[in-house]
Amino acid sequence: MRTRRPLTVGVVAKNLTALVLAVVFVFPVYWMFSSSLKPQHEIMTKDPVFVFTPTFENYSTATGVDLFWTYVTNSLMVTIGAVLLALLVALAASFAIARMRFKGRKGIVLIVMMAQMAPWEVMVIAMYMISRENDMLNSIPMLTLVYFVMVLPFTIWTLRGFIAAVPVELEEAAQIDGCTRGQAFRKVIFPLLAPGLMSTSLFGFITAWNEFAMILMLNKEKESQTLTLWLTQFQTAFGSDWGATMAASTLFALPVLVVFLFLQRKAVGGMTAGAVKG
Numbered sequence: 001m002r003t004r005r006p007l008t009v010g011v012v013a014k015n016l017t018a019l020v021l022a023v024v025f026v027f028p029v030y031w032m033f034s035s036s037l038k039p040q041h042e043i044m045t046k047d048p049v050f051v052f053t054p055t056f057e058n059y060s061t062a063t064g065v066d067l068f069w070t071y072v073t074n075s076l077m078v079t080i081g082a083v084l085l086a087l088l089v090a091l092a093a094s095f096a097i098a099r100m101r102f103k104g105r106k107g108i109v110l111i112v113m114m115a116q117m118a119p120w121e122v123m124v125i126a127m128y129m130i131s132r133e134n135d136m137l138n139s140i141p142m143l144t145l146v147y148f149v150m151v152l153p154f155t156i157w158t159l160r161g162f163i164a165a166v167p168v169e170l171e172e173a174a175q176i177d178g179c180t181r182g183q184a185f186r187k188v189i190f191p192l193l194a195p196g197l198m199s200t201s202l203f204g205f206i207t208a209w210n211e212f213a214m215i216l217m218l219n220k221e222k223e224s225q226t227l228t229l230w231l232t233q234f235q236t237a238f239g240s241d242w243g244a245t246m247a248a249s250t251l252f253a254l255p256v257l258v259v260f261l262f263l264q265r266k267a268v269g270g271m272t273a274g275a276v277k278g
Helices: 009-036 040-044 057-063 068-099 106-117 119-135 139-165 170-177 181-192 194-210 213-218 227-234 242-269
Strands: none
Touching: 009 242, 040 242, 057 170, 057 242, 068 106, 068 139, 068 181, 068 194, 068 227, 106 139, 119 139, 119 213, 139 194, 139 213, 170 181, 170 194, 213 227, 227 242
């Protein structure tokens, strides 16, 4: 029979601290969502309005801008493309770094670490010049490659840790059973990398989805822009439409929330898959 932990001052203090932190983090999200459903005059009032009649006018304004669905398509294309490319390259690179011993390995690890630590903004001018010289400004493929470069170092570094944590004995046992090294990776190691693949995919998706500086510099034409620049269309010299801005921000955050919930659920299933011979 389980006994309940006694309520001590320390336990109560921890719970209260957790509650306060939860409110601090959740309240801005609640305020964004509730403001997206309020009329403009209730958003601008000095006294906060907590009880109101919801309206979807702000969402109609946000999605009614020109080229809205083009922005959605572009965002999905560059984000998913960059994440998939990063995963493919990082799987091979991280496996080589974690399992193989070759000349220059430590140097490669150092370069990956430095690339991960460097702020992405230092690449803006270089990427702009490369894009201009190759006539690839306002190009979705070029933007995808830029985001791929941004996401790749973290993906390699994280997957390297997951691969190194897989016992070498599992791979050796598979090879004794007749698997080649590639088959051992595919049938034994790869299923065990599910948590790492999910976490790196989530990080890559959020990074590429939220990126602003690169798209602002590289893609000036509206037909090649993404949703991050769509968010800025509701602030003008004549004022800001805060209702539409909050509605747009809510819609912008939804894909990240969906991806997070989906990947969080999927990550658990692969933690032990492949460790036992069937």
